Amino acid sequence: MTVRRRALALAAVSLGLLATIVCAQAQPKDVVLTNVSYDPTRELYRALNDAFAKEWQASTGQKVTIRSSHGGSGRQARAVIDGLEADVVTLALAGDIDAIARESKRLPENWQSRLPHNAAPYTSTIVFVVRKGNPKAIKDWPDLAKSGVSVVTPNPKTSGGARWNYLAAWAYELDRNPGDQAAARKLVEAIYKNVPVLDSGARGSTTTFAQRAVGDVLISWENEAFLILQEFGADKFDIVVPPFSILAEPPVALVDAVVDKRGTRKVAEAYLDFLFTPAAQKIIAKNFYRPSKPEAADPADLARFAKLKLVTVDQAFGGWKKAQAEHFADGAAFDQIYRPSGKAAR
């Protein structure tokens, strides 16, 4: 009977496939790591992965391939919670890795203390990108709240970068009027009143600002700002660094449950440790991220970073968990900016 023959053939093929897979797994040589990361780190991790693979092969003889997945930080965290098998996560903010620890229990709650520098091998900050010549004379955060200035920033509910933007503005006002939360809220509300488009991610806002010509100023990651100048031309845009901003610490973490299941703990740990080595720090600075160990980086790369006063989320908001609950949770400070009138409140 043809059906039986077909079934036999199918069985043979699947057996063959299975054998291939088993063989591939049995060979101890090659190993694949999955790094689930956020949006603007594509270029950075491409360079870091190559460097690590070379170093690992030289020291152990094992061939390692690192697959990087990029997307909005919140969305990536959700994918990991929903079962995406990430050996390591390198996200935009600690809050998203906290969420993975809380919702999926795949890594311990104290993940941030397992690596140096709060588990952040690189930092960045939030700066402004303006149109060439800075026609609206934007220098500092209060300039964004002026009427007639159109500000582009993504939605903090969906974008990790946007949360840093929002918190930077809030922290600025808190620094000027220590402890005055009401004043900070007023400034942030006034800024969001000037936002005509809330994109869902940082790259979306970059497109809206750079290609659709919407807005006078884009609030952006510092590394993304450098990339915009590189990509769209330094003759079209200027970077304005405010005198005060937030120290963004995008952290990295090992996903214990996944590495133990896949047997990749050793190489995954080495990969994360590698990010803090002088070689990696050099690459980090080259890719417009501020290295957490600047002494290892090329001074010419470091010279590109403007000096400004930086505050951390811990200093200004008492940690990510608190900031998340007070500002971005359902019905919290950010939601309160938008009221039914159709315009930002007050």
Place this chain on the structure above:
Amino acid sequence: MNLAVARGWSPTLRRPSALPGFGITLGFAVSYLSLIVLLPLAVLVWRAGTLGLDGIWRVATTPRVLAALEVSFVIAALSAVVNAVFGTIVAWVLVRYEFPGKRLLDSAVDLPFALPTAVAGIALAALYAENGWIGALFAPWGIKIAFTPLGIFIALVFIGLPFVVRSVQPVLQDLDHEIEEASATLGASRRQTIVRVILPALTPAVLTGVALAFARAVGEYGSVIFIAGNMPFVSEIAPLLIVTKLEEFDYASASAIATIMLAIAFAVLLAINSIQAFSRRRFGDA
């Protein structure tokens, strides 16, 4: 039970038919629909159910959610109506006239189907932004299209068009010329022929197209977010709010909004189907 039906055990459940295989095909249809459609929907409702009925109601009646639902359903309905009119005209042209490039035009109708919606959204946003080809034409009059509700409307018209055209086209093709000729010989004017003979015959097909276009438009996400501006209370669509809730790891609220959307959409589609059934009865099968 399906077996019983298959052996013709319950003749009361169906009208006698000369075609064999009713039981087995019905059994297959029911299981298939359950597996592919009903099961996922059941999971959705079950997820929302963790909030309880009053919980769902509380989520659904917050001003932000109400505003988003209004934006989604009103603009989807408007776009479906516009597509009904212009889609029918397109179908008419494609069926009734011969002209060079007709095949090309005919295939172009399907493009909104084929294109990944995100690509469509980015293309539309580029076109209708103030520095885009079409957006620049309207900018001098102070009319903004991209990043306003008008942008959502345009995206929804774009993705809905093929549904109406492809529903109306075959019916129009099968419509006998003799009926129109008969109408003319009986003394009807051209207008009377269109209004009283052709349109009634087309109504069920147009309604099918409208229902499909509407259903698609309500759930559309990919193309809309790039052109909508996504401002709460102005141009935020309900599917975006669902995604936002998911990013907050608030699965229950996301499911609650989805369940509400499902209920409203189901009610609207049921209403359209009833009108359709009514017009079929009235004007005969088309």
